[in-house]
Amino acid sequence: MRVRLPVNVVAFTVSGHRQKYLRATLDSWAAARGVQDWHLLFALEPCRLFFPVPEFTAWVRGAFASAQVSVADSRLGCLRNTRRALREAFASGAGFAVLAEEDIVVSTDVLEYFRWAAGTYAGEGKVTAVCAHSLHAGSGDQAAVVQASWFSPIVWGTWADRWREFIGPGWHASPGNSQSWDDHLRRRINGAGRCSIFPVRSRSQHRGQTSTLTPGPLAEWFYRQALSGTFTAARPPQSYREVPFTEDLGLIV
Amino acid sequence: MAFEYQYGMYNPGQYPGEVKAQLDEMVADGWQVHTAIPNYTEMYVLWHRELPVPSVNVPAGSIPQKQPELAPEGISGGLRSHEGQVAR
Numbered sequence: 001m002r003v004r005l006p007v008n009v010v011a012f013t014v015s016g017h018r019q020k021y022l023r024a025t026l027d028s029w030a031a032a033r034g035v036q037d038w039h040l041l042f043a044l045e046p047c048r049l050f051f052p053v054p055e056f057t058a059w060v061r062g063a064f065a066s067a068q069v070s071v072a073d074s075r076l077g078c079l080r081n082t083r084r085a086l087r088e089a090f091a092s093g094a095g096f097a098v099l100a101e102e103d104i105v106v107s108t109d110v111l112e113y114f115r116w117a118a119g120t121y122a123g124e125g126k127v128t129a130v131c132a133h134s135l136h137a138g139s140g141d142q143a144a145v146v147q148a149s150w151f152s153p154i155v156w157g158t159w160a161d162r163w164r165e166f167i168g169p170g171w172h173a174s175p176g177n178s179q180s181w182d183d184h185l186r187r188r189i190n191g192a193g194r195c196s197i198f199p200v201r202s203r204s205q206h207r208g209q210t211s212t213l214t215p216g217p218l219a220e221w222f223y224r225q226a227l228s229g230t231f232t233a234a235r236p237p238q239s240y241r242e243v244p245f246t247e248d249l250g251l252i253v
Numbered sequence: 254m255a256f257e258y259q260y261g262m263y264n265p266g267q268y269p270g271e272v273k274a275q276l277d278e279m280v281a282d283g284w285q286v287h288t289a290i291p292n293y294t295e296m297y298v299l300w301h302r303e304l305p306v307p308s309v310n311v312p313a314g315s316i317p318q319k320q321p322e323l324a325p326e327g328i329s330g331g332l333r334s335h336e337g338q339v340a341r
Contacts, residue, residue: 131290133290133291134288134289134290135289135290135291135296136286136288136289137286137287137288137289138285138286138287138288138301139287139288139301146287146288146299148260148288148290148297148299149297150262150290150292150297151292152290152291152292153292180293182292182293183292183293186292186295190262198288198290200287200288225291225294225296226291243287245258245287245299
């Protein structure tokens with residue numbers, strides 16, 4: 001008897017305020033190998049700018065093998081719309097869901113990386129998320145990944161059980177920034193002694209320079225740091241492997 | 254080739270001068286950035302440093318006849334070390 005595996009979903013938040021980045025981002029996902037095996041869920045929210053929802057819906061249905069557009073009744077903001085996207089993904093039966101955003105481009109092997117990590121760490125409950133981003137690397141090893149008690153929101157994924165038991169129930173923002181679910185999740189992962197998986201060479205690249213969350217000098221700092229010096233769009237298939245580093249030992253020979 | 258690793262969490266957005274001095278000190282000690290991951294103003298850095306390879310230089314014909322003495326109990330090899338969290 002063939003066992004039907006849970007579907008994998010890319011949950012894509014679209015605020016409508018970063019339309020000049022959106023097309024390049026969608027093109028990068030369309031170029032990702034294996035995208036035809038994933039369901040793409042676009043979580044739109046109403047915005048002040050004109051956003052042609054019917055045309056967008058038609059376009060994504062033509063560009064991807066399996067795509068759905070879900071429009072919120074009212075503007076939710078980053079904190080609530082991101083949670084909505086992931087809730088809908090897991091409610092649809094996803095075993096693993098990736099959270100994508102409209103101003104982050106990805107490499108051609110990003111879904112191969114996520115599929116490998118989703119299978120490799122499925123049974124390790126301490127591994128809370130699989131993140132696609134790194135800023136800087138001293139190693140040129142394209143296949144290396146590391147575990148770190150940290151989190152990066154620049155495209156990431158998680159499993160249904162970890163969403164249900166850890167991430168979802170504690171979904172809040174950090175004090176001082178009402179939308180900062182990512183900073184809050186980073187602190188929770190670190191505080192709970194949990195970890196995430198990161199590629200040594202980044203699989204995602206932040207392109208955005210428009211944000212209502214972090215105005216002024218902080219925005220400058222944030223976006224400059226979010227850009228990656230290790231990102232390459234075109235990557236051949238890799239035999240991913242974890243660098244055997246653990247924070248408990250600090251030394252592996 | 255073997256490496257030792259350690260990690261540090263830094264907040265260069267809040268303490269740029271202090272963090273730069275800490276990073277410079279790590280580099281001066283021979284550490285290199287393995288992976289750096291940002292999150293807002295903070296940064297997680299995984300450092301690595303190549304372990305020195307013990308030199309084995311035995312001249313021909315000089316194989317020792319006497320077995321080396323065993324180390325006394327309680328002085329077990331201390332290969333593992335953990336320099337701990339660098340900054341936070």
